[in-house]
Amino acid sequence: EPEVTQTPSHQVTQMGQEVILRCVPISNHLYFYWYRQILGQKVEFLVSFYNNEISEKSEIFDDQFSVERPDGSNFTLKIRSTKLEDSAMYFCASTWGTGRENIQYFGAGTRLSVL
Amino acid sequence: GDSVTQMEGPVTLSEEAFLTINCTYTATGYPSLFWYVQYPGEGLQLLLKATKADDKGSNKGFEATYRKETTSFHLEKGSVQVSDSAVYFCALRDTGANSKLTFGKGITLSVRP
Numbered sequence: 001e002p003e004v005t006q007t008p009s010h011q012v013t014q015m016g017q018e019v020i021l022r023c024v025p026i027s028n029h030l031y032f033y034w035y036r037q038i039l040g041q042k043v044e045f046l047v048s049f050y051n052n053e054i055s056e057k058s059e060i061f062d063d064q065f066s067v068e069r070p071d072g073s074n075f076t077l078k079i080r081s082t083k084l085e086d087s088a089m090y091f092c093a094s095t096w097g098t099g100r101e102n103i104q105y106f107g108a109g110t111r112l113s114v115l
Numbered sequence: 116g117d118s119v120t121q122m123e124g125p126v127t128l129s130e131e132a133f134l135t136i137n138c139t140y141t142a143t144g145y146p147s148l149f150w151y152v153q154y155p156g157e158g159l160q161l162l163l164k165a166t167k168a169d170d171k172g173s174n175k176g177f178e179a180t181y182r183k184e185t186t187s188f189h190l191e192k193g194s195v196q197v198s199d200s201a202v203y204f205c206a207l208r209d210t211g212a213n214s215k216l217t218f219g220k221g222i223t224l225s226v227r228p
Contacts, residue, residue, distance in 0.1 A: 004158065033215065043159075043204060043218035056215060091159060098214055100147050100166040106159035 002026040006092050006107035013082055014115055021077045021110045023092030032075045033093040033104060034067065036060070043091065049075065082114045117142045117217040119205050124222035128195055136190040136222055138179075138205035146207040148172075148181050148188040149216070153202040162190075162203070195226045 005024040013019050025032050034046040047057045049067055066078045075094075079086055089111050093104040122137040140146065150162040150172070163172030168183035179190045188205060205219040 006158075035216070035218075037221075042220045043206075043216075045215040045217070048215055058215075093159075093216075100210075103149075103161050103164065104208075104216060105161075106151070108156070108158035 002105075004092055004094055004105050004107035006090075006110050008110060009108065010111045010113070012113045012115065015084055016081050019079050019082055019112065021079075021090050021092075021112070023075045023077070023094075023107055024073050025075055025092065025094030026096075026105055027073070029094035029096050029105075031055075031095045031098060032067075032069070033095075034077045035091045035093065035106075036088040037091070037109075038085075038088045046077070046090075079112075082112075084114050087112055087114045117146070117207060117209050119207055119217055119219035121205050121219035121222050125225060126222060127225045127227065130197055130226055130228055131194045132226075134190070134192040134195045134199075134224070136203055136205075136224070138188045138190065138219060140186050140188065140205075140207050142186075142207055142209050144210040146209045148179070149206045149208070150177070150179055150188070150190050151204040151206060151218075153204065153221070155201070159204065195224070197226045197228055200224055200226045 007022045032049040037043045047061045048055045064080045089109045091109045092107045095102050095104045119140045147166040149164045151159040152162045163174040165172040165181035171180045177192045202221045204221045206216045208214045
Protein backbone atom coordinates (compact mmCIF):
# COMPACT_ATOMS: atom_id res chain seq x y z
CA GLU A 1 0.00 0.00 0.00
CA PRO A 2 1.33 3.49 -0.82
CA GLU A 3 2.55 5.45 2.15
CA VAL A 4 3.80 8.86 3.16
CA THR A 5 7.48 8.79 4.05
CA GLN A 6 9.17 11.25 6.41
CA THR A 7 12.85 11.74 7.09
CA PRO A 8 14.62 11.90 9.42
CA SER A 9 12.70 10.11 12.14
CA HIS A 10 14.51 12.15 14.79
CA GLN A 11 16.32 15.45 14.35
CA VAL A 12 18.34 17.09 17.10
CA THR A 13 19.42 20.69 16.60
CA GLN A 14 20.73 23.66 18.50
CA MET A 15 18.53 26.69 19.12
CA GLY A 16 18.88 29.20 16.30
CA GLN A 17 19.82 26.62 13.69
CA GLU A 18 17.86 25.97 10.52
CA VAL A 19 16.23 22.60 10.01
CA ILE A 20 14.52 21.04 7.02
CA LEU A 21 12.06 18.24 7.54
CA ARG A 22 11.38 16.11 4.51
CA CYS A 23 8.33 14.27 3.30
CA VAL A 24 7.52 12.18 0.27
CA PRO A 25 3.73 12.20 -0.16
CA ILE A 26 1.79 9.50 -1.96
CA SER A 27 2.54 9.90 -5.64
CA ASN A 28 -0.86 10.82 -7.11
CA HIS A 29 -1.91 13.08 -4.24
CA LEU A 30 -2.45 16.78 -4.82
CA TYR A 31 -2.93 18.29 -1.35
CA PHE A 32 -0.20 18.34 1.24
CA TYR A 33 -0.18 19.24 4.92
CA TRP A 34 2.09 19.69 7.90
CA TYR A 35 0.89 19.18 11.46
CA ARG A 36 2.76 19.15 14.72
CA GLN A 37 2.26 17.70 18.16
CA ILE A 38 4.05 19.14 21.16
CA LEU A 39 4.48 16.43 23.78
CA GLY A 40 1.29 15.94 25.72
CA GLN A 41 -0.71 18.36 23.59
CA LYS A 42 -3.05 18.19 20.61
CA VAL A 43 -2.02 17.54 17.04
CA GLU A 44 -2.14 21.02 15.49
CA PHE A 45 -2.48 22.08 11.88
CA LEU A 46 0.38 24.15 10.51
CA VAL A 47 -0.11 24.57 6.77
CA SER A 48 -1.77 23.16 3.67
CA PHE A 49 -0.30 23.29 0.18
CA TYR A 50 -1.90 22.85 -3.20
CA ASN A 51 -0.88 23.68 -6.75
CA ASN A 52 2.53 24.87 -5.59
CA GLU A 53 1.27 27.41 -3.14
CA ILE A 54 0.10 27.67 0.45
CA SER A 55 -3.68 27.37 0.60
CA GLU A 56 -4.11 27.82 4.35
CA LYS A 57 -1.86 28.36 7.34
CA SER A 58 -2.37 28.59 11.06
CA GLU A 59 -1.19 31.32 13.40
CA ILE A 60 1.64 29.00 14.42
CA PHE A 61 3.05 29.14 10.88
CA ASP A 62 4.88 32.45 11.16
CA ASP A 63 7.76 33.87 9.15
CA GLN A 64 10.16 31.33 10.63
CA PHE A 65 8.40 28.56 8.74
CA SER A 66 8.30 27.87 5.03
CA VAL A 67 7.24 24.98 2.83
CA GLU A 68 8.37 23.92 -0.58
CA ARG A 69 7.78 21.25 -3.14
CA PRO A 70 11.15 21.40 -4.87
CA ASP A 71 10.48 18.57 -7.29
CA GLY A 72 7.69 16.20 -8.19
CA SER A 73 8.06 14.05 -5.11
CA ASN A 74 9.35 15.89 -2.05
CA PHE A 75 7.50 18.27 0.27
CA THR A 76 9.64 20.06 2.83
CA LEU A 77 9.10 22.12 5.96
CA LYS A 78 11.87 24.56 6.85
CA ILE A 79 12.28 26.26 10.19
CA ARG A 80 14.74 29.11 9.74
CA SER A 81 15.87 29.72 13.30
CA THR A 82 14.65 27.06 15.69
CA LYS A 83 13.40 27.89 19.16
CA LEU A 84 13.10 25.61 22.17
CA GLU A 85 9.31 25.67 21.76
CA ASP A 86 9.61 24.20 18.26
CA SER A 87 10.45 20.86 19.84
CA ALA A 88 7.62 18.60 18.75
CA MET A 89 6.63 15.71 16.53
CA TYR A 90 6.00 16.96 13.00
CA PHE A 91 3.62 15.02 10.77
CA CYS A 92 3.27 15.29 7.02
CA ALA A 93 0.00 14.28 5.35
CA SER A 94 -1.34 14.09 1.83
CA THR A 95 -4.63 13.46 0.09
CA TRP A 96 -5.94 13.23 -3.44
CA GLY A 97 -8.89 15.58 -2.97
CA THR A 98 -10.88 17.47 -0.38
CA GLY A 99 -14.34 15.96 -0.73
CA ARG A 100 -16.12 14.56 2.28
CA GLU A 101 -14.91 11.03 1.54
CA ASN A 102 -11.26 11.92 1.03
CA ILE A 103 -8.80 10.72 3.65
CA GLN A 104 -5.55 12.34 4.70
CA TYR A 105 -2.70 9.84 4.88
CA PHE A 106 0.01 10.53 7.44
CA GLY A 107 3.68 9.77 7.71
CA ALA A 108 5.30 8.34 10.84
CA GLY A 109 6.52 11.78 11.85
CA THR A 110 9.82 13.50 12.58
CA ARG A 111 10.64 14.16 16.20
CA LEU A 112 12.42 17.51 16.41
CA SER A 113 14.43 18.20 19.55
CA VAL A 114 15.77 21.73 19.93
CA LEU A 115 18.49 22.07 22.57
CA GLY B 116 -13.59 27.91 15.71
CA ASP B 117 -13.68 24.16 15.36
CA SER B 118 -12.62 22.00 18.28
CA VAL B 119 -12.56 18.38 19.40
CA THR B 120 -12.65 17.24 23.01
CA GLN B 121 -11.64 13.76 24.05
CA MET B 122 -11.95 12.16 27.44
CA GLU B 123 -8.87 12.28 29.59
CA GLY B 124 -6.55 9.32 29.63
CA PRO B 125 -4.69 7.09 29.80
CA VAL B 126 -7.02 4.11 29.78
CA THR B 127 -5.93 0.66 30.90
CA LEU B 128 -8.16 -2.35 30.25
CA SER B 129 -7.91 -6.09 30.49
CA GLU B 130 -8.12 -8.13 27.31
CA GLU B 131 -11.71 -8.75 26.17
CA ALA B 132 -13.05 -5.75 28.10
CA PHE B 133 -15.49 -3.31 26.52
CA LEU B 134 -14.03 -0.03 25.34
CA THR B 135 -15.63 3.40 25.05
CA ILE B 136 -13.62 6.50 24.24
CA ASN B 137 -15.69 9.67 24.30
CA CYS B 138 -15.34 12.40 21.70
CA THR B 139 -17.38 15.57 21.28
CA TYR B 140 -16.91 18.37 18.80
CA THR B 141 -17.86 21.89 17.89
CA ALA B 142 -17.84 23.01 14.28
CA THR B 143 -19.08 25.97 12.31
CA GLY B 144 -20.10 23.85 9.31
CA TYR B 145 -21.10 20.25 8.74
CA PRO B 146 -17.92 18.28 9.34
CA SER B 147 -16.74 14.80 8.50
CA LEU B 148 -15.56 12.91 11.57
CA PHE B 149 -12.61 10.56 11.95
CA TRP B 150 -10.82 8.33 14.39
CA TYR B 151 -7.11 7.94 13.78
CA VAL B 152 -4.86 5.48 15.62
CA GLN B 153 -1.14 5.65 16.24
CA TYR B 154 0.66 2.42 17.08
CA PRO B 155 4.07 2.70 18.75
CA GLY B 156 6.69 4.00 16.34
CA GLU B 157 4.23 4.49 13.50
CA GLY B 158 2.30 7.33 11.90
CA LEU B 159 -1.35 8.25 12.27
CA GLN B 160 -3.57 5.71 10.52
CA LEU B 161 -7.21 6.19 9.74
CA LEU B 162 -9.28 3.79 11.85
CA LEU B 163 -12.76 4.79 10.71
CA LYS B 164 -14.80 7.72 9.48
CA ALA B 165 -18.33 9.05 9.11
CA THR B 166 -19.30 11.83 6.76
CA LYS B 167 -22.89 12.58 7.68
CA ALA B 168 -25.27 12.44 10.62
CA ASP B 169 -26.27 8.95 11.82
CA ASP B 170 -23.53 7.31 9.73
CA LYS B 171 -21.70 4.54 11.56
CA GLY B 172 -18.04 4.04 10.76
CA SER B 173 -16.55 0.65 11.54
CA ASN B 174 -13.23 -1.13 11.16
CA LYS B 175 -11.35 -3.91 13.01
CA GLY B 176 -14.24 -4.33 15.45
CA PHE B 177 -14.29 -0.63 16.34
CA GLU B 178 -17.42 1.45 15.74
CA ALA B 179 -18.42 5.09 16.06
CA THR B 180 -21.71 6.78 15.17
CA TYR B 181 -21.98 10.40 14.01
CA ARG B 182 -24.47 11.98 16.43
CA LYS B 183 -25.30 15.47 15.28
CA GLU B 184 -27.83 16.09 18.05
CA THR B 185 -25.21 15.49 20.75
CA THR B 186 -22.21 16.54 18.60
CA SER B 187 -20.48 13.32 19.50
CA PHE B 188 -18.52 10.54 17.84
CA HIS B 189 -17.70 8.05 20.60
CA LEU B 190 -15.46 5.10 19.76
CA GLU B 191 -16.48 1.64 20.97
CA LYS B 192 -15.21 -1.90 20.77
CA GLY B 193 -16.87 -4.88 22.33
CA SER B 194 -13.74 -6.87 23.17
CA VAL B 195 -10.31 -5.27 23.11
CA GLN B 196 -7.09 -7.13 22.39
CA VAL B 197 -3.52 -6.48 23.49
CA SER B 198 -2.78 -5.46 19.89
CA ASP B 199 -5.24 -2.56 20.25
CA SER B 200 -2.81 -0.79 22.57
CA ALA B 201 -2.16 2.54 20.88
CA VAL B 202 -2.99 6.24 20.95
CA TYR B 203 -6.44 7.12 19.57
CA PHE B 204 -7.24 10.52 18.09
CA CYS B 205 -10.66 11.89 17.29
CA ALA B 206 -10.67 14.48 14.49
CA LEU B 207 -12.99 16.52 12.34
CA ARG B 208 -12.67 18.07 8.94
CA ASP B 209 -15.03 20.91 8.28
CA THR B 210 -16.55 21.66 4.90
CA GLY B 211 -14.58 23.69 2.38
CA ALA B 212 -11.61 23.32 0.11
CA ASN B 213 -8.23 22.28 1.48
CA SER B 214 -9.93 21.55 4.75
CA LYS B 215 -7.54 20.81 7.55
CA LEU B 216 -8.09 18.24 10.25
CA THR B 217 -8.78 19.44 13.76
CA PHE B 218 -7.68 16.87 16.33
CA GLY B 219 -8.46 16.05 19.88
CA LYS B 220 -5.66 15.54 22.36
CA GLY B 221 -5.49 11.80 21.86
CA ILE B 222 -5.85 9.09 24.45
CA THR B 223 -3.46 6.26 25.21
CA LEU B 224 -5.05 2.84 25.50
CA SER B 225 -3.13 0.02 27.15
CA VAL B 226 -4.61 -3.46 27.08
CA ARG B 227 -3.12 -6.01 29.44
CA PRO B 228 -3.31 -9.77 28.89
